[in-house]
Amino acid sequence: MHRISSQFNNTDTQYQLRKQEVRQAMANRQIGTQSRIGQLRDDPIAAGHLVRYQSYLGRVEQFEKNAQTLADQYNVREGYINQNLQIMQRVRELAVNGATGTNTNEDLKNMAVEVNELLKEIIQNANAVGPDGNTLFAGTRTKGTAFDVVMGNIPGSNEELIEKVNYQGNVGTNRIEVDENAYLTVDNSGNKTFWAEPQQLMGQRDLSAWQALEDSTIVVDGVDIAIKSGDNIYAVAAKINDSGVAIKASIDPVTNGLNLVTTDSHQIWLEDKNGSALADMGMIKDSSQFPPYNVGESVKVSGGSLFDAVISLRDAMLKGDHEAIGSRVLGTLDSGINNLTTRLAKNGSDYERAMNNIQRNQTTEVNVTQLVSREGDIDITKAITDLKMMEYVNQATMSNAGKMYQSSLLNYMR
Template sequence: MRVTQGMLANNSLRHISNSYGRMGSLQDQLATGKKINRPSDDPVVAMKGMQYRTNLTEVEQYKRNLSEAYQWMENSEGGIEHATQVMQRARELLLQAKNGTNSPDDLKAIGVEIEQLNKDLQGVANTQVAGRYIYNGTKTDQPPVDGTGAFNPLLNDYKVAVSKGVELEVNVNGLEAFGGKIGGAGNTLFQTLQGIVTDINSGTMTNGDNLLSDLDEHFDNMNAERAKLGARYNRLELIEDRIGQQEVTANRIISDNEDADIERVITDLKMQESVHRAALSVSSRIIQPTLMDFLR
């Protein structure tokens, strides 16, 4: 095959253009710190990157869900803690009313205080977090205690997705915490307190022992709910640790897949610059003046 001057010149120009392209790619990697800047650079890396980023997005969403779960549990724990203190005070007042040495005015004052404690507990049962009632199951837009004092909480669980395929109950069962006997019928805590007020106002305290027994049972029920909440909180902390590890792993995998090896890129760029300068030098000798240059 006959090789002409034009063929040599065209090949030299094509190789110089390709050299510019390789240098441009290396400079892009150096500027962005990424192996690729468009899917066409490496479709395999691009596809894997999409999958890895989807996993990372899921992990980040679960972390946001964990924050919501913590918010519900900690506020539920705070409400139960306050409620137990109120019940302890109501029990002290009931025992004081039962000792038989109180004057009618003393009994009236005790009754007024217990009535106020009852209203305070109703406020606890209607606790809201971000505008949602936390003791009313999934019916978070309505209070479990209505304006008349009736207590009708929804019994289903409010669950939050905290990991792939894992939903954790984050609420406290309002009926078991503030209601009657666990697994059976009985007066709610608010009805028991109102019964104490009625018995105290009667001045006879004929039902004091039964009311004290009911109040103690409510106290046990609330402690049982608090224990279950504590167990779920401990599990939530374990899940948080696992999600944190998954986030670190996901970020590392994305980095391994997409991030450029800066030291290698700099070395390759220096080598490519040397090759490019050599190609320019050789091409300047190959592309010699032609007869047409002399005729101009």
Template structure:
């Protein structure tokens, strides 16, 4: 049963007008914020959905930024690789001219001087940095120069010249996340791009009676290969050949020593876990504890050089006047290096095409998320304006009615 008193009409009227004022305030907030969700209680389901959409859009925007960063790295890298191609094409022209056998020794020396200058520029390109002063070709070691050039004197040319170029970077690749759970490499290590020939590493240790003493793990080009106790050298070779490493193993039929050959031009990196001695026992790496590639055993024989090696050999052969070496092996090595550079450019192009398609898909997802979010959150301005106007009219009517309906008070009779 409801209790009736003289205060009830006034309380009811104040309650109704308070609700109306609150609703007017909410509509005004919605118009000001251009959102119909001023608090979670306005529409919990829509608010939850909007939060998920915001989180998804934030991740997609982050992926898109990573894609733009990767594309920027690809563009800068491509520019330097194009310059390297131009350098090597000029080196090849000089090799062809020098190998004709029609030039005098003085002419060959002049060619050697130009080749030496091209070599300096090639080393400079190998040590190129991006806009943040991080090396482009050092793998995931970006704070130092990936290539160190050593100089000494060479007969036939004044002063010191570059006689050795050592790679100091890593074989790791910087990664960028471009979609949920998907990463792409944003660089290619210099000991792959600036390599000319397939490398071969010949051990000098007879491994005919070799067996793995305990369960071990070796690493070739960053790929871990598990070995079991009792594995023979043939088992080791088989596991190397079936791994993802771009290296194949074989046994020298004369010396019974293991031979590792890269399946594509690059520098082979060998390492093993601290408790493993397999590569040491096979005579491939030393026990000095150096990091790759400086950890090769002192008795191994290595063939297959870098772009820098090819250019240095051409320069030295030009200085010697060795026409045969200039025109045969010299051009062959330069062509191999040029082909590897072109392969690197093709790989960059393929990587860029992939993330362009990913960027297009992400852009469409962001647009769709924005549309759905707008449907869930945005206020209909026309509807809100009409509702606000209606509330204003009813508010004025309510105030007018209240002034007439509310009963007189004692103070009204004391005027």
């Protein structure tokens, strides 16, 4: 019930006009921003959903960018690996030709010149830098050179040649998130990609009575393995075998030393993270030496890199050693080519998985965008129609108000 007074018509008219102005302002704001929610109180439930959808949409867009970056890196890396594979096929052709025994020593020396140039090209590709300025095959040590070249005097050559190639990167991996709590592991270790044979470390120290004196942590191929006080050598070997690394540990029945053999072609990475368990076993030098060239002096090492295989071929050609070329060297080259093919296939598989994540995230992005639109966007046709209706109502209200107050001061001056 309204109380009728002389000010009622004016007050009520002004109140209704202000309400219409507020509704018009809201409609104009919604059309301008194309969003029906300007404040949380406009639609609290929809606002809550909208915030969550927009947050998830931002994460999906980032997941897609991460996967796209990985795909680009895999694509660039594949080019260098594939080129090295083609070079190794040419190196093998030269090895087969040199192993026939029909070539003179002078012919072999001439072939060694080409092998040496191909070796330089392989090293150049292994030290490749991507478009982002990061080294492609150095693990997570992406700002340094992956492989360091050591020059030396080689029998049969009148000039210094490449004597050894050392890995300067690490075995660290990156975990890149490509979906909610889903990651792709990126392994760029050059001592896996450019390795020729399974490596074997044969410890010569008698460890039958060895026991860990304190709790410590060792690192095997980048995986931390906890050693407890009182563990013997058999417990250490069991823990290495159960760690999931591509290494088989065993105890030599003759020397009672620790033997480590890789189950694929790569270089073993050993390090004492806490304590000195590996150093006490004689497997590595003291902690001042860094892996992978910190193997103990008494440890016998077998299995070399792709570079070692090519260097062995070149040196055998310079010496005119047909027998070595046709047996040991050729077998090592075949093993290196097989490993390079395996790594190329792995890189291609990782690329395909990254592309699958890109496609899935693109589909998810479209679906989530529809949810955001449903909760937050306005129906522009309906909004414009409503705004026009509000303008007509406002004009009608103003017209009626003008008719209600047609009296002026002149009406009272008669």
